[in-house]
Amino acid sequence: MSSALESFRRDFGGDIIEPGDAEYEAASRSVVTTGSPAYVLRPATVADVQTAVGFAAGTGLPLSVRGGGHSFPGFGTNDGGVVIDLSRLADVDLVDRERHIVRIGGGATWGQVAAALAPHHLAISSGDTKSVGVGGLTLSGGIGWKVRKYGLALDSVVTAELVTADGEVVTASAEENPELFWAIRGGGGNLGIVTAFEFAAHPTTDVFFGKVTFPASEAVEVLQGWANHLRTAPEELTSIASLANPFAGGHEAPVEIHVAFDGDDEALADRAIDPIRRLGTVVDDDVALTAYADVLVEGATPPPGIQLVARNAFADREPVPEVLQILAEVGTSPGSPMIAVRSVGGAVSRVADDATAYAHRQAELMVVTVTGGPKPVIEAARPGLDALWGKLAPHVNGAYANFLAAAGAEDVAAVYPAETYRRLAAVKRQYDPNNLFARNHNVRPA
Numbered sequence: 001m002s003s004a005l006e007s008f009r010r011d012f013g014g015d016i017i018e019p020g021d022a023e024y025e026a027a028s029r030s031v032v033t034t035g036s037p038a039y040v041l042r043p044a045t046v047a048d049v050q051t052a053v054g055f056a057a058g059t060g061l062p063l064s065v066r067g068g069g070h071s072f073p074g075f076g077t078n079d080g081g082v083v084i085d086l087s088r089l090a091d092v093d094l095v096d097r098e099r100h101i102v103r104i105g106g107g108a109t110w111g112q113v114a115a116a117l118a119p120h121h122l123a124i125s126s127g128d129t130k131s132v133g134v135g136g137l138t139l140s141g142g143i144g145w146k147v148r149k150y151g152l153a154l155d156s157v158v159t160a161e162l163v164t165a166d167g168e169v170v171t172a173s174a175e176e177n178p179e180l181f182w183a184i185r186g187g188g189g190n191l192g193i194v195t196a197f198e199f200a201a202h203p204t205t206d207v208f209f210g211k212v213t214f215p216a217s218e219a220v221e222v223l224q225g226w227a228n229h230l231r232t233a234p235e236e237l238t239s240i241a242s243l244a245n246p247f248a249g250g251h252e253a254p255v256e257i258h259v260a261f262d263g264d265d266e267a268l269a270d271r272a273i274d275p276i277r278r279l280g281t282v283v284d285d286d287v288a289l290t291a292y293a294d295v296l297v298e299g300a301t302p303p304p305g306i307q308l309v310a311r312n313a314f315a316d317r318e319p320v321p322e323v324l325q326i327l328a329e330v331g332t333s334p335g336s337p338m339i340a341v342r343s344v345g346g347a348v349s350r351v352a353d354d355a356t357a358y359a360h361r362q363a364e365l366m367v368v369t370v371t372g373g374p375k376p377v378i379e380a381a382r383p384g385l386d387a388l389w390g391k392l393a394p395h396v397n398g399a400y401a402n403f404l405a406a407a408g409a410e411d412v413a414a415v416y417p418a419e420t421y422r423r424l425a426a427v428k429r430q431y432d433p434n435n436l437f438a439r440n441h442n443v444r445p446a
């Protein structure tokens, strides 16, 4: 055993999982990818994270940092490298009851957060799935069921504690290291390992949640009417329109309009949702008062060999009719990928484009396609997918890192507009000059 490894084993207080260990198979995979890392390290303390970073940097092996492990490109694992799995750093503590400040370990999941905050009638605008990690989702955005009212998950972050590439513990907030604070709110895992976040949570009641469905044949009218309504609907209403749900008939599936109304006043909720109900022939309507923590769904881990290809882009206000026309046509034709159109805008758009490293503030909608299956199915679907994105290309812009299965230079350029990238690269040079944290939509040190 090399002396570096020996001293690491002595100093590290967390778990070290290696090939051959009983836990290895489960520990080596992330949610959407299998991997074969040389070491999976599960730090139990911040000091362990510092030790693990020093060890990883010393080995020169590829390094993956894993929060909830949901990244579509499989950043949370690798072959032959080191994985720092933060799942033991998952405490959720309400540290300031008056200001609703919640301290959350960098390896917690949103299900853990929702469950811990429910007794306090608090919630944080996050995502839609319990098993998704606070770390990955927040560091690149966070678009969930309260996004129009409270903005992105990263808009509620007030402080982050990071271990940087040189093993130092650094605090980032509006007052301390403000440029780093700007960078971590959108810059993904590029700047260091966040061991804890502090969020300002929001009071929550039960919410009106569910979906209203319409026949696929009414897709054009329903989608256009839905987008028009959202322009004037109260920000309590967040909504996702889905087409070609593979579990409900693929391209023949009904158009699903998922709604979350942030409040428990039925009359107000109806006033916000009824215009959607009037858009066409309602096939089903299961909107009901639901505890916020129950709105989040359990995440499923696909069996090994199943790939998930997610692509996305934003639509600003003007081209929305063209975008929806294309989606309605493709989404009701054979071979369509699953399509989700997420409402953004609202509180997201009230933050300046350059206030955080998440820059796509002016978008009205985000279009996401997801194709799933074994490799031959993915390959067979690729021409259709490329054709759809080719049609959309003149009308959409940018990309959201968290719903992007690819991470090439053009993907990174779509995530970060040129000025955002330039500024991020300067911060990267200061905190990670050797690009230790590279398994992400990677920003090269300037």
Ligand SMILES: Cc1cc2nc3c(=O)[nH]c(=O)nc-3n(C[C@H](O)[C@H](O)[C@H](O)COP(=O)(O)OP(=O)(O)OC[C@H]3O[C@@H](n4cnc5c(N)ncnc54)[C@H](O)[C@@H]3O)c2cc1C
Residues within 6 Å of the ligand: 030, 031, 064, 065, 066, 067, 068, 069, 070, 071, 072, 074, 075, 076, 086, 106, 107, 126, 127, 128, 129, 131, 132, 133, 134, 135, 136, 137, 138, 139, 140, 141, 142, 143, 144, 188, 189, 190, 192, 193, 194, 195, 299, 300, 402, 403, 439, 440, 441
């Ligand atoms: C089933 C499913 C549902 C989803 N739903 C939503 C949704 O509703 N809204 C939404 O916005 N997104 C959603 N996503 C996308 C999700 O936000 C991204 O996949 C996100 O990157 C997952 O974060 P993670 O921590 O689970 O993943 P990981 O794979 O662990 O991490 C993703 C990236 O973040 C980095 N990272 C994670 N934690 C830390 C940390 N503490 N410090 C530094 N770097 C870290 C990793 O190194 C990696 O680069 C969903 C994804 C899936 C698979």
